[in-house]
Amino acid sequence: MDYQVLNTELLENVLDALPDGILIVxxxxxxxxxxxxxxxMWxxxxxxxxxxxxxxxxxFALSQLVDPEGFMxxxxxxxxxxxxxxxxxxxRDGRVFRRRSVSFLDRDLGQSRIWIFTDVTSITYSHIDTLTGLLNRNKFERHFSSLSVAASPELVVGIAIFDLDHFKLFNDTYGHxxxxxxxxxxxxxxxxxLQRTSDAAYRVGGEEFFLQYHSRTREDVIELMNNIRSAVEALNIPHKANPPYNRVTISCGFGVCTQPKSPEFIYRQVDNALYKSKANGRNQITLVELDELSYSI
Incomplete structure (x- = not known):
């Protein structure tokens, strides 16, 4: 018996029996x-x-994606x-796939990669925060491990944590x-x-939000967060318990990286930057260069 042939046939039979789509590159x-x-699936x-x-x-597969450029x-x-x-x-047809990937070293194929796709359309909406329409904390915890996976010299990742200034006092003053x-x-x-499906925003707490954004330039990711802060202030929602602005504002910690970092490192640094924004007067962004040092903008 040719055990090599048997093993190959067995492996293919096992992979074909899986409920997930498997692609090996x-x-x-x-x-x-x-x-x-x-x-x-495709x-x-x-x-x-x-x-x-x-x-x-x-x-053929790329033609079915909402954001083929982001995928690539x-x-x-x-x-x-x-x-x-x-x-x-x-x-494009409304379905949502969970995408997972790991690398492996093969004697013939070299440093190869297996991609696993799972249709999660039916459970996607259980991960939506019904109040804001953003992703919820459960979804954030699932995505946490891949925070900076796309960071590279050619692709900048911006990561923000922000919350509403004196929001508890707002609720106390104006009602829930x-x-x-x-x-x-x-x-x-x-x-x-948000411009791309590869970007993501989460409501991770009562008034706390988390955002991950990709662009090819550092300036773009900084401008995006500045625009969000300005747009919130421009809503002109009265908040007399938030002096000196007297309107609803946000404080933000914002990290930029071009090299992959551990999720724990990113979260800790960006969260620290958020608290610097609060300590320095709120309604502002503190930028931390995750590849280097931090400073305020």
């Missing part, structure tokens, strides 16, 4: 394997084969690294119903400023 960016579920026609190193399959930015950033990934992607209206407006402001 070699160090040369060649698609070397797709299981049956992958083709079903509606890949049976006549599209791997003969052209998977280029036709990838083009992540792929390029991870290529031939050992970083893991766990995030979500959105399809008015406070809920403020949170709805904050959700709208944030949603209007």
């Amino acid at each position: 070699s160090s040369q960016r060649q698609v070397v394997y797709t299981n049956v579920r992958f083709r079903e 509606h890949i026609p049976q006549d599209i084969e791997l003969a052209d190193e998977g280029r036709a399959i990838m083009q 930015r992540i792929v390029e950033a991870l290529h031939q690294t050992t970083q893991t990934l766990d995030d979500e992607i959105r399809m 119903s008015a406070g809920d209206d403020v949170l709805r407006n904050i959700g709208k402001v944030i949603s209007e400023h």
